[in-house]
Amino acid sequence: MAEPIVAGVAESDLGETPDRNWLDNAGIATVRALEDAGLALEDVDGVAVAGGNDYMPALVLSEYLDLEEPSVLEGTEIGGSSFESFCGHIGDAMARGRADVVVIAYGSTRKTGPGRDQSLEITHPVDGFVRPTGLFRPPGAYAMAAQRHMHEYGTTEEQLAEIAVSTREWASMNPKAAHQDSISVDDVLESRQIAEPFNLLDCCLVSDGGGAVVLASEEKARELGVPEIAVSGVASTSTHRQDISEMPDMTTTGAAVTGPKAFEQAGITPDDVDVAQLYDSFTYTALVTLEDLGFCEKGEGGSFVEGGTTAPGGELPMNTQGGGLSYCHPGHFGVFVLIEAVRQLRGDYTGDRQVDGAEVAVAHGTGGILSSSSTVVLRREA
Amino acid sequence: MSGSEPAPVEDRRDSWEGPVPIPSGANETFWEATLEGELLYQRCEECGTSQLYPRAVCTGCGTTDPPFETSEGVGTVYSYTVCHVPGEPGFSDRTPYAVAAVALEEGPRLLALLDCDPEAVEVGMPLEVTFWQVSEEAAIPVFVPR
Ligand SMILES: [Zn+2]
Numbered sequence: 173m174a175e176p177i178v179a180g181v182a183e184s185d186l187g188e189t190p191d192r193n194w195l196d197n198a199g200i201a202t203v204r205a206l207e208d209a210g211l212a213l214e215d216v217d218g219v220a221v222a223g224g225n226d227y228m229p230a231l232v233l234s235e236y237l238d239l240e241e242p243s244v245l246e247g248t249e250i251g252g253s254s255f256e257s258f259c260g261h262i263g264d265a266m267a268r269g270r271a272d273v274v275v276i277a278y279g280s281t282r283k284t285g286p287g288r289d290q291s292l293e294i295t296h297p298v299d300g301f302v303r304p305t306g307l308f309r310p311p312g313a314y315a316m317a318a319q320r321h322m323h324e325y326g327t328t329e330e331q332l333a334e335i336a337v338s339t340r341e342w343a344s345m346n347p348k349a350a351h352q353d354s355i356s357v358d359d360v361l362e363s364r365q366i367a368e369p370f371n372l373l374d375c376c377l378v379s380d381g382g383g384a385v386v387l388a389s390e391e392k393a394r395e396l397g398v399p400e401i402a403v404s405g406v407a408s409t410s411t412h413r414q415d416i417s418e419m420p421d422m423t424t425t426g427a428a429v430t431g432p433k434a435f436e437q438a439g440i441t442p443d444d445v446d447v448a449q450l451y452d453s454f455t456y457t458a459l460v461t462l463e464d465l466g467f468c469e470k471g472e473g474g475s476f477v478e479g480g481t482t483a484p485g486g487e488l489p490m491n492t493q494g495g496g497l498s499y500c501h502p503g504h505f506g507v508f509v510l511i512e513a514v515r516q517l518r519g520d521y522t523g524d525r526q527v528d529g530a531e532v533a534v535a536h537g538t539g540g541i542l543s544s545s546s547t548v549v550l551r552r553e554a
Numbered sequence: 555m556s557g558s559e560p561a562p563v564e565d566r567r568d569s570w571e572g573p574v575p576i577p578s579g580a581n582e583t584f585w586e587a588t589l590e591g592e593l594l595y596q597r598c599e600e601c602g603t604s605q606l607y608p609r610a611v612c613t614g615c616g617t618t619d620p621p622f623e624t625s626e627g628v629g630t631v632y633s634y635t636v637c638h639v640p641g642e643p644g645f646s647d648r649t650p651y652a653v654a655a656v657a658l659e660e661g662p663r664l665l666a667l668l669d670c671d672p673e674a675v676e677v678g679m680p681l682e683v684t685f686w687q688v689s690e691e692a693a694i695p696v697f698v699p700r
Contacts (some may be wrong), residue, residue: 188641210560222615235558289696297578297579297580297581297609298607299606300577300581300585300607300692301575301577301606301607301664301665302573302665303573303642304573304574304575304642304667304668304688304694305641305653305665305666305694306572306637306640306641306644306648306651306653306667307635307637307641307665308639308640308641309637309641312635312637312641313635315635316633316653316655318635318655319633319634319677320632320633320677321636323633323677336677359576360603363651364638365636365638366638366639367635367637367638367639368635368636368638368650369635369638370635377692384691415607415665416655416665417655417656417663417664417665418663422632422655461594498629546633
């Protein structure tokens with residue numbers, strides 16, 4: 173079956189954007205990604221939006237961009253994994269000839285904007301059980317999952333810290349990264365305690381920003397003459413909503429289901445993956461995802477990441493833009509893992525920042541409190 | 555707590571500054587019982603599924619309004635964290651404090667504040683329920699080491 177091609181990617185300005193709202197950032201990222209693809213707004217057949225701090229975000233963005241009769245309007249909200257899941261839905265629409273150019277977009281002002289509306293949370297029956305515990309969410313909930321992993325498999329705080337250290341090494345080569353100064357395992361362990369076992373440097377940063385990914389049908393991509401980065405496999409699932417006590421097994425995420433499915437569709441195994449962009453809201457998020465996608469055995473994520481396995485020059489380059497831990501994290505980080513996967517496959521970088529000869533990338537999104545998982549396999553066509 | 559004897563309910567209405575549950579729907583029965591020192595869960599008569607939080611459907615077989623049972627109020631720490639940053643207004647004077655996912659003996663898991671030295675908490679630690687009344691309508695389950 174025809175596979176959608178990622179024809180363009182871009183970020184809006186990152187960091188602090190006090191004069192913008194979420195829509196501005198999503199809109200700016202969209203036009204930049206279209207420009208990257210050699211396309212214009214008039215070429216757009218539809219938008220897929222998640223995380224926009226609005227009711228009906230796909231309608232809001234298509235109006236903002238004044239799209240004419242869009243045929244694809246996608247707004248399924250499954251948190252940070254929404255954008256990976258969109259790749260599947262849009263691919264299906266393209267295969268049926270319903271669209272040729274669809275933009276996946278995200279924008280937020282998580283850092284400088286007003287606090288998020290909590291009304292949806294309050295209406296959920298589980299909140300009466302969770303909020304009076306005082307659990308600091310999301311960090312405390314992820315920390316609880318990490319603690320269980322440590323209990324079952326002997327994973328250590330030092331091993332979790334290795335992920336933050338390796339990710340920062342990548343960030344040191346990214347001028348757009350919020351934090352570029354190098355750190356050590358001790359720096360992580362000595363940073364402020366947040367929710368045990370997490371210290372500050374185990375947690376993602378908070379920023380403003382947006383990102384966009386332009387998907388084009390194979391036919392359209394050929395017309396454009398862009399490098400053919402194909403979406404070769406997609407799978408999504410969820411295990412629970414936002415209450416960590418409802419997670420069936422805190423040491424295994426939905427990635428254990430979506431990884432094998434996406435890999436099978438793409439006809440690859442984890443050994444074929446040249447570069448991995450895995451959602452890293454916390455160090456543990458990346459660690460458990462490495463295991464669940466099959467880059468190592470269950471329970472061995474800790475020893476796997478020791479010694480710079482995921483750092484520049486390591487066996488499995490991971491989060492090569494600096495991840496949510498060091499580059500940016502405006503809330504739904506899932507769009508940024510796609511952007512970086514594409515740039516690595518196109519060979520956009522030079523020197524150590526570029527993963528040599530990268531042909532196969534995996535981009536994995538995680539949403540909620542380890543609640544939803546979506547895996548995308550991207551492949552550079554010869 | 556043993557048998558059907560209710561757990562202690564401590565009146566904290568004057569000192570509690572945290573969020574309070576708002577009973578509604580299937581939750582009303584649950585919160586009403588907390589005022590009497592009883593921890594309820596739902597157990598389906600059709601398929602035997604035990605569940606918490608209360609819902610209008612059984613997650614095992616889809617039966618509507620599965621009935622409530624009284625939990626023994628004992629369980630173990632499935633996992634926990636120690637919060638050094640308060641997660642809610644009204645918790646800032648309490649840090650550090652431990653919050654656990656408590657595995658009840660009857661099966662379901664419940665997130666709860668622990669009333670003990672946070673550094674003493676470990677996975678598998680046996681716990682029993684007590685209640686802090688925080689409003690006219692609800693007493694929150696708070697677990698202590700057993
Ligand atoms: Zn049932």
